[in-house]
Each structure stands twice: as C-alpha cells, then as structure tokens.
Amino acid sequence: MTRTLRDVNDVIERLWPLTGAEDWDAPGLLVGDPEQPVEHVLLAVDAVRATIDEVLARPAGLLLVHHPLLMRGVTTVAEDRYKGALIARLIRGGAALVAAHTNADVVRDGTSDVLAQRLGLHDVTPIVPAADGSTGLGRVGELAEPQSLGDIARSLAGILPATATGVRASGDGEQPVRRIAVCGGAGDSLLSHPAVRAADLYVTADLRHHPASEAREQALLGDGPALIDVSHWASEWLWLDAAAAALVEALPGLDVSVSELRTDPWDFVVTQEVARPVG
Known part of the structure; x- marks a missing residue:
C-alpha cells in the first residue's frame, strides 16, 4: 500500500513526539516532499552512504534513522562534503529521510x-x-x-x-x-x-x-x-525492531524493515593482555 510521506511522518511524530526531544536536538523530517509516495520504510541508526544505498535499492523509500544527519549547523550542502552528497543522493533517488532521536530515547x-x-x-x-x-x-x-x-x-x-x-x-x-x-x-x-x-x-x-x-x-x-x-551504535540498534513493530501496527500493509548493516565506525581492534600488579 502506497502512502504519502506526510501520512507516514504524522505517525512517526505521534509515536515519537517531537516535544520529547532535547532543545539541542534536530529530529523530524530532514529530506523529502511531504506529498511524495512512500512504499517502504527502512530503519537504521545512522544515515550513511551504506544505509542510503540500501533504501535507494527500491523506489519510493523512506529512511528512518535515530541520528539526525543535520544535527549540527551546516553552511553548505555542496556534494564534495559528505552531508551534501548524501542529501543529493536521497533527493535524486526519490527517497526521504526522517530522524527520531532524543524523542525516541x-x-x-x-x-x-x-x-x-x-x-x-x-x-x-x-x-x-x-x-x-x-x-x-x-x-x-x-x-x-x-x-x-x-x-x-x-x-x-x-x-x-x-x-x-x-x-x-x-x-x-x-x-x-x-x-x-x-x-x-x-x-x-x-x-x-x-x-x-x-x-x-x-x-x-x-x-x-x-x-x-x-x-x-x-x-x-x-x-x-x-x-x-x-558501542554507541549497538546500544541503540536494539530499538529498531521495536520501532519497526510500532510502525507496522500503526500502518498496516506498509513494508517496514530494519537494516542489518553495521554502521559502528570502528572496523577492528588490537587487544593487549592486561596484567594487574600484585598486592
């Protein structure tokens, strides 16, 4: 079932009211025309190249993330900067971006x-x-x-x-x-x-x-x-399944899925044996 971005975002803001966000936070609708169609929602902790590619793999997508892409002020969305490049990819691909951050905490x-x-x-x-x-x-x-x-x-x-x-x-x-x-x-x-x-x-x-x-x-x-x-990412990733279930209940028939991609920024660690002093 196809719904508009406005329809889906209204439900998102009912489930995770923006009034619950901290003053410094910037959740809500970040990219998209409220009247554009939404046929599937992908949930992820972060809006990064990998999760945006994932939502763009199918048409009329909405990426619902925990961390706002534009939480701190920017002075340019030029495409040689990663935020500008990601926003441009979303717009050209016809996908929307919404964040539920401290209002989902x-x-x-x-x-x-x-x-x-x-x-x-x-x-x-x-x-x-x-x-x-x-x-x-x-x-x-x-x-x-x-x-x-x-x-x-x-x-x-x-x-x-x-x-x-x-x-x-x-x-x-x-x-x-x-x-x-x-x-x-x-x-x-x-x-x-x-x-x-x-x-x-x-x-x-x-x-x-x-x-x-x-x-x-x-x-x-x-x-x-x-x-x-x-891990910051791991501690919040658990929430995605609960959020997806809430969306499915509120919007029957809408295709909702959770990204399995790891967007924790660290790739490997070298451990050292820790020997405590005697006495």
Whole structure:
C-alpha cells in the first residue's frame, strides 16, 4: 500500500513526539516532499552512504534513522562534503529521510527501555523522569536474581550486535549486581545522577576517560556503580525492531524493515593482555 510521506511522518511524530526531544536536538523530517509516495520504510541508526544505498535499492523509500544527519549547523550542502552528497543522493533517488532521536530515547519502548527489557529488568523507571513520571531519560530497574558483573557483561555481548570494541567493564568481575541503570547512547552525563549512583551497575556507551575514572574511584568508596561501556551504535540498534513493530501496527500493509548493516565506525581492534600488579 502506497502512502504519502506526510501520512507516514504524522505517525512517526505521534509515536515519537517531537516535544520529547532535547532543545539541542534536530529530529523530524530532514529530506523529502511531504506529498511524495512512500512504499517502504527502512530503519537504521545512522544515515550513511551504506544505509542510503540500501533504501535507494527500491523506489519510493523512506529512511528512518535515530541520528539526525543535520544535527549540527551546516553552511553548505555542496556534494564534495559528505552531508551534501548524501542529501543529493536521497533527493535524486526519490527517497526521504526522517530522524527520531532524543524523542525516541524517552518514550516507552524507546532506546533505553528496550535495553532494560533485553537485560530482563523489572520495576523499571526513568533515571530522569518526564512530567508524566513514566517516560524520561534512561532507565533503572532490578534483576530477578543477582548476577555477577562478568556474567552480565557476557550476556550483553550476546544481546548486542557484534562490534570491534565489544563490551568493556570496570569493576570486579565476580561482584554481585542486582540494580542496574541503563542509558542507550552516550550516557556519561548521568554518571553523577543519584539514581545511577545508587545502582550496582551502569550500562551505557561512549564513556570518556575522566568521567569513567572519577566514577570508578567514587565506587571504590562504596558510593557508585560498576560500569559497562558498549558501542554507541549497538546500544541503540536494539530499538529498531521495536520501532519497526510500532510502525507496522500503526500502518498496516506498509513494508517496514530494519537494516542489518553495521554502521559502528570502528572496523577492528588490537587487544593487549592486561596484567594487574600484585598486592
């Protein structure tokens, strides 16, 4: 069934309202004529050459991504710059581009909510609640039974799509974990939040050296969680299946699929044996 871009985007904005986006964010309709036809929707985390080629393989496509292509200001869309080149390819190919970013982070079945579900957490609440108390940034909840930090790290390695950087952990691999805070995507801004400090473990992505080091030292004083750092792309890729299911339910008959392409920017890693000092 063919629908217009306006039809599909109206549903997208109902499922992931733009009012939920952070002030600095730039989600929404990025490329396309609202009246152009949409016969299939492809979901991906990133609008890059590979995912745009994928949506252009068939006519009348819409690429729904998590990360806005134009989140930061640009002064040119010349085709010798990658953003200009990608936008031109979309327009010439008759495909549209829509982003659902922080507005898809805060909702039920959003990026952090899905990560919490996959970890098997219950009694889940937002780390930073919105006015309704049930939506908001990040999630915190409990496992049915305590598990070791090492077991949880290994579970995440199986839950998340494989990436070169894998899963990194800070803490004793045998320490018991029951209460877990999660934030899909970059989450070191929440390291000092009371709900994160009160958890046994914080799972997020893009942890920088200084915030992670400071959180680790604080945890040694008994005031803070162990840390697990995963790929930014992988932590948000899990959301795509939930988003696709929501679109299919709202738009019966529309062809909706999830890209299996890995758009994590890292291609390989060289590991080194870590030997802790004795004593």
